[in-house]
Amino acid sequence: MKNIHFIVNPAAGSGNHLISREFLENFFEKEDYAITIKNSDYKKHAKALTHTSITEDADIIVACGGDGTINEVASCLVNTNIILGIIPLGSGNGLASNLKIPKTIESAIALIKTKSVKKIDVGLINEHYFFSNTGIGIDAQVIRHYENSNQRKLLSYIKSTLKALKDLNYGNEITVEINGEKIQTNPFMVFISNSNEMGYKISLTPMASLQDGLLDVLIVSKISRLKSLYFGFLILIKKHHLIKEAKCYQANAIKIHQANKKVYESQIDGEFFNINSEAINISLLEKSLHVIA
Known part of the structure; x- marks a missing residue:
């Protein structure tokens, strides 16, 4: 039984x-x-x-x-x-x-x-697991506004996105360590994904897989509000990689750190999180969850 x-x-x-x-x-x-x-x-x-x-x-x-x-x-x-x-x-x-x-x-x-059971990879951001995606930047701000809204519909995401863009405020420069490279950026977003969809059939990492032992990473450096609207349009037509500020990577470990600040506003699987730490360490646990799929 x-x-x-x-x-x-x-x-x-x-x-x-x-x-x-x-x-x-x-x-x-x-x-x-x-x-x-x-x-x-x-x-x-x-x-x-x-x-x-x-x-x-x-x-x-x-x-x-x-x-x-x-x-x-x-x-x-x-x-x-x-x-x-x-x-x-x-x-x-x-x-x-x-x-x-x-x-x-x-x-x-x-x-x-x-x-019908599969074993899938699991992401780890400091001590928090994630299964779909995590990130810092505009996506975290969208989630923050979304959680403060009273509705859970696509229209609420759109309204929250517009609010986040209106309030867009770049903070400290960060350093992202990935594949032996150190990238210094004041990011519009750093998005790390284990799966190929965010929801509503929208994807920033269409080639991501839950079983490939890799995380897909999208880093978008500082862009203007006008260009951010253009970026949003490109997301809808699945061409967001066309802007020069967008860089794509694959890795099984990423480290993010910034000077003079120890709080990172982030989202983890669509939930807003404040991460209180000098650095963010992101890694992958291969095939560590059994799931019916």
Whole structure:
């Protein structure tokens, strides 16, 4: 008998989902599956619930929510034999899309029952895991504005992007160490990705793979507000590499440091984070997470 635990973010997808014990019992036969459902009620609650599920000998733990919920659950399962399942309920659902997990709840459940498991790479930024992407610069500011909005829709991302561009303010110059090279830049963004999609089918790293042992890195040096709008247009048509300020790399380790400042405003899998450290060390743990995909 398989012991499956569902960690559900009730607020995901504006709370308009059907996941309950009664609903799931229509798909998981009692003689084959033992089902446990837990609701996460606040930030980091999903992580605590997952730790408890591990002690309760769960075989599969299913994250039901957006990329933030998935990050909390998956972070507890790195380098274990417990399998991650995903029912995407968020707005962007970048990781689920990359893993070809269906958007409909019924189809995602059907995939979980196939037990089609892959081992994927996991990123590490200082002590925080990431599964899709992380970054500092304009993407972090967009997420900060997005989290302060009351809606979780594509339109909210667009509004948050425009606010971030309006408030665009370049800080200290940083040094990025990658592949033995030291790059000094005052960045518009430093974007590090493990997967090939951010959500809504938008990608800054279309060649990234969850299984290649490499992180894809996009560094865009300081650009004007006008050029940033042009850059945004190029992203939509998947030609953002055409501006001269954009440089692409692949690496399994990156270090970022800056003088006279020890706080980095960042985003990790679409969640805003302040990283309090003299330097940021980013690395990759190859094939360290089992996930149904």
